[in-house]
Amino acid sequence: MSRPEDTLPPDLHYNDTEARKYTTSSRIQTIQASMTHRALELLDISSPSMILDIGCGSGLSGEILSSIDPADGGPHIWVGMDISASMLDIALQRDVEGDLMLADIGQGLPFRAGTFDAAISISAIQWLCNAESSEVSSTGRLTRFFNGLYASLKRGGRAVCQFYPKNEQQRTMISGAAIKAGFGAGILEDDPGTKNAKLYLVLTVGGSAEEGAGEDITGVVKNLDGVDVLDARRKHKEKGRKDFKKGSKAWILSKKEQMERKGKVVKHSSKYTGRKRNIAF
Numbered sequence: 178m179s180r181p182e183d184t185l186p187p188d189l190h191y192n193d194t195e196a197r198k199y200t201t202s203s204r205i206q207t208i209q210a211s212m213t214h215r216a217l218e219l220l221d222i223s224s225p226s227m228i229l230d231i232g233c234g235s236g237l238s239g240e241i242l243s244s245i246d247p248a249d250g251g252p253h254i255w256v257g258m259d260i261s262a263s264m265l266d267i268a269l270q271r272d273v274e275g276d277l278m279l280a281d282i283g284q285g286l287p288f289r290a291g292t293f294d295a296a297i298s299i300s301a302i303q304w305l306c307n308a309e310s311s312e313v314s315s316t317g318r319l320t321r322f323f324n325g326l327y328a329s330l331k332r333g334g335r336a337v338c339q340f341y342p343k344n345e346q347q348r349t350m351i352s353g354a355a356i357k358a359g360f361g362a363g364i365l366e367d368d369p370g371t372k373n374a375k376l377y378l379v380l381t382v383g384g385s386a387e388e389g390a391g392e393d394i395t396g397v398v399k400n401l402d403g404v405d406v407l408d409a410r411r412k413h414k415e416k417g418r419k420d421f422k423k424g425s426k427a428w429i430l431s432k433k434e435q436m437e438r439k440g441k442v443v444k445h446s447s448k449y450t451g452r453k454r455n456i457a458f
């Protein structure tokens with residue numbers, strides 16, 4: 178079965194027709210509601226909060242955020258951002274209560290530091306793994322997104338992103354980018370081994386030093402049974418730093434990889450990378 182991410186970028190895939198079909202499908206509404214409630218459960222919010230809805234689409238998740246009962250810690254104020262103008266247009270027609278923003282999350286999040294108490298994302302961040310051209314780096318898009326999300330959340334804030342990775346490589350790419358941005362990260366899988374399996378990336382902006390969070394992110398994700406905490410930084414520390422001779426091919430490749438992680442556009446390497454040129458004259 179083909180995945181929409183493999184055919185067109187999201188702003189083109191979710192045109193007026195697809196956006197309307199998505200919003201009016203009772204099956205999608207049920208699934209979306211279920212995943213949103215699960216994300217809220219993992220956020221563990223006990224009072225009305227300012228929440229960022231990443232890839233908000235036509236506002237299906239936002240409606241749930243606005244309707245949470247005060248006894249359950251709601252209702253919440255929310256801001257939704259999406260790359261599809263058609264989806265946002267339907268959200269406006271449906272008169273959702275949140276503020277809406279047309280934006281590409283792969284270009285970063287344009288909010289003041291510490292704006293949000295929490296963030297949710299339902300079925301959106303896997304789109305960042307698909308680069309539309311050779312000049313666009315999926316690694317760079319993920320880096321800009323998670324760096325921006327980290328800055329946008331308050332200290333002690335939490336984000337839950339439900340996503341559908343294409344394979345193990347994408348799963349690792351996404352979680353690795355989150356960890357490099359500074360998040361404490363854990364992955365929870367509901368209904369593993371079935372066609373209904375769903376992954377939730379649970380992200381935390383570490384608490385205070387008194388809480389014992391510090392640099393050990395394995396102490397950040399608390400009270401979440403079944404969450405596998407990821408700490409890729411330990412692996413990097415164990416490997417140690419490699420020293421390459423300046424100007425060598427290995428040195429050049431290392432620098433290019435470093436720039437790509439920072440979100441810079443880097444030319445593809447080839448057999449000519451690092452090769453010394455003959456003097457023409």
